[in-house]
Amino acid sequence: MAKRSVRLFATTAVVALGVAACGGSSSGGGGGSSSTSSAPGVTADSVLIGSTQPLTGIAAPGYSEIAPASEAYFKYVNAHGGINGRKIIFKYLDDAYDPAKTGTLTKQLVLQDKVFAIFEGLGTPTHESVLNFLNQQKVPDLFVASGCLCWNDPTAHPQTFGWLPDYTREGKILGDYVKKNFPGKKIGIFAQGDDFGDNGIKGFEQEIPADQIASVQRYDPGNIKIAPQVTKLKKAGVEVLVSFTVPAFTALLKLTSLQLGFSPQLVVSSVGSDPATLAGLIENFAKEGGTTVKGEDLIQGIVTDGYLPSPADPNNSWIKLFMKVYNKYLAKKYPVFDGNIEYGLASAYTFTEALAAAGQNPTRESLVAAVEANKFAGPNLTPYAYSSDDHSGMTGVQMGVIDGLAIKLQGTPLVTDNGTGGITPYTTAESTAPASGVPSG
């Protein structure tokens, strides 16, 4: 017993020396170059940005393609001279969708790697855990990859910006579509039991008379047994089923309905409707259950929406640009050009636009100001809401139907707010991609 404390003391000393040895090399690293650069992470010929992504774990299928796709677009930009002569270096780390890891990795990116900005941090709980840290350190936090309304709080979080349409806006537009196209039908809702589902439902219910909704069922993303909920929806006589689900649960919903002989018209949030991802998941789940199905056949006719040009539209100038980048940098690793790849490319394009607009010698302040100035002309189908008092991203979506392995967009894009405002068509002609493929400042 006597030696216990002494040993503990020795342990502490050893650990101390160990940490000191590790730390010694990097402790002086930050100061040297700061005099010649306009901001942390910016040198004469490069800009370093960082991100945390679910490269492994539950959210990895599909979403793990996003950051590599963004990186591919930055490589394309770099091969075309970069932005103001600077190459964009994108360092993304795997947080496995665990908010505790997001915290330590974000500290690594900001304090050790000294990134200029955080870009495309993915996921609601994961990114919520670093919001305060990034804003306290005044690091621009651009285009969080999640439709949570929580990114739009310019007073508390002036550095943070959303990008994709938020769940409530999307829910409203889906509700508007259902109201107009399925009048009088019994509606059921199947939603993820968190902010995604709640805010989607909130928007949807604004547009639909309460007595038309026959049943609302929620699921927990940790529990794949959803037969009880689907049975209740079936018993309620649901004819149109609206689902705010991630791809895996859209696939499970489809398969479980099939097993229970329940075939309502499906209306799926864009979060969980990427056709290529869905078809693959359905086939995998069926195989695990011992049957063989053709995923593509099962998803035909699903109503959904999109906020970027359809990947299946070869004449669209953005799709042409994205295919060029995809074929050069990504096709070998990712055999299908799907919605996730397009997301990563389009999001990276938007960041590049912001960086170009942030001036010859960008600072963290000028980058934030450039986003708030909102002079974007990217592949987004609806305009961004960005201003000094609004940090939410795209203001709407365009409805569409799954046809083959792509979403066939219909009508015109629709825009709305995330409050009680109306839904209006957005008729301004779609922008075209610059010939060089790189935005100019």
Next chain:
Amino acid sequence: MRLVDRASWQRVPMVLRHGVPAVAGLGIMLLVSQGLSEYRNTQLATIAMYVCAVAGLTILTGLSGQISLGNGAFMFVGAYTVALLLEHHVTTSNGVLALFLVVAVLVAAFAGALVGVAAARLRGPYLAGITLALAVGLPVLPKYSHLQSSLGGHAGISVNAPAPPGDMNYFRWQAWLCLIAAAITLFLLANLSSSRVGRAFRAVRDDEIAASLAGLPVARVQVLAFVVSAACAGLAGGLFGILSLTVLPDLFSLTLSLALLAAAVFGGLGTLSGAVYGSVIITLLPFWSSDLARALSLPDKVQHNLPQAVYGVGLILGMLLFPLGIHGLVRRVGQLGRNTLRTKPANN
């Protein structure tokens, strides 16, 4: 070979025997912190924060023989206590912050007592089961619709800790806060472990019937062990909130609870120095393994999954090769060294 022989060292009062090394260790660590970069200070703070929780768990599992897969839930309790206190009583004083941490310890200890009462009736896998349920069930409480407004729902609560005193660097202040907390925790637990209570823990662990024949109230001793470990976890939780600037349900996942247990076991169950080793490992091993994975140019899918594989295989190999954890390994190396030193004079 020894500066002080065993008998006379034993005569030194326990408070001094543990206090002097604790103060000296803390002093060294504070000096080390002075020389570290901001980033290394955040790592040091994280290690010290984990030391608080793992040391409490190692007392529970190693000394009193009860297993807990749920100490992350007590961290949740401590973290939300501090966050709510700071939300409702905005303060700029570090003294008040320290007081709030003490409150977090008390609240978590109370939660531990409640669980402990149930736990004292359960054994082995049943006890593991109930603590597992706690780890899964308790931290999602803020998402429950009736509590969302008071506990912040999925987005959690911002932790508005006071600024560092004077012009001290923010991240160094965080590290100091955690180091001081860890030193106090280790000092108190070292005293507890070598006191009558610590002996009671061991007696109950080794043979409950014998312990009760010797007059020990077995159930009460077991509950007390739970209270101690929950109190330590509560302190760690409060610090965790201050380090992350925000508390939200998903921070306190099952992974956290399991990591605490992994640290206690891998460091060397029942020993406080083991808690320090274990905390260093769970904090730094993920960084080392992902650096390693990045350094080798492997296909993406292999590279992304390699860190988890290294972590898992490392823990398995570690347990196979050193069943007593790093503490056991260090001790064996130390004994070998002493034996060789001792035999040398005889050869002459």
